[in-house]
Amino acid sequence: MEWKIKKYQDLTNDELYQILKARVDVFVVEQNCTYPELDNYDQECMHYFLIIDNEIAANVRILPKQVKFDEVSIGRVLVVEKFRKNGYARQIMQRAIDFVRDEWNENKIRIQAQVYLKDFYASLGFWQISEMYMEDGIPHIDMIWERG
Template identity: 50%
Template sequence: MAWKSYQFDDFTAQALYNILKLRVEVFVVEQNCPYPELDGLDEVSTHIVYEEDGEVLAYARLVPAGKKYDVPSIGRVIVRKQARGRGLAKELLERSIRYIDEQWKEPEIQLQGQVYLKDFYGSFGFEAISEVYNEDGIPHIDMKRSAAETAG
């Protein structure tokens, strides 16, 4: 059982495959949402991964400022269906925020969240900065958090 952070070049082919497979299983298949999963941002991002027995159970992609938004962003937040309800999503967000705060020392973090998770992200200090909009058939909202906010 281990939390790790990776840069793209740190991945073995198998580790990258496992992450991409999970992202497709949840975002494309489970949520029935065909969308361009490979968007050119993986190569410049930091990847936060939690594994047990060689299986990825939780994952998030941290995109540096200037690549997607003017500020860093957290995206592709995911917990494997069988591992939900164990607090992994909360720990994943805490670790993602802490990484950006400590390693990148940026004043704000942005994310593009599914609307049903608005309160969850709000519990980490994220506030809505857009109206609800449709992204690939799923209602989303843009949210931002200042580094001065406290997580959890």
């Protein structure tokens, strides 16, 4: 098990391929959602991921402030199906929050959360700041985390 965080430019071809494959497998195929997965934000992001047995097990991307939102944002949060139920989603989110707070010295993080995950994100300190809206056919809400 190995945690990695890299800028887009520092990803190997194999790492980038595995990250994109995991995202397509989860967000496009598993969730049966056709949308533009390659959205031109990856180049500006930090990519945080967990490798287990040479496979991507979990992934998030961290967007600097002013890239997508005024605040720093965490998105594309996933755990590959065969690695679920091991606490990796909580671990990678906490690591991403810690990175934003400790390395970038930022005090606020915005996410676009699928509604069914509201309680999970709330348990990490995020709170809802928008009404429910549909994005790519899936109910979402915006949530914010602020340093206490």
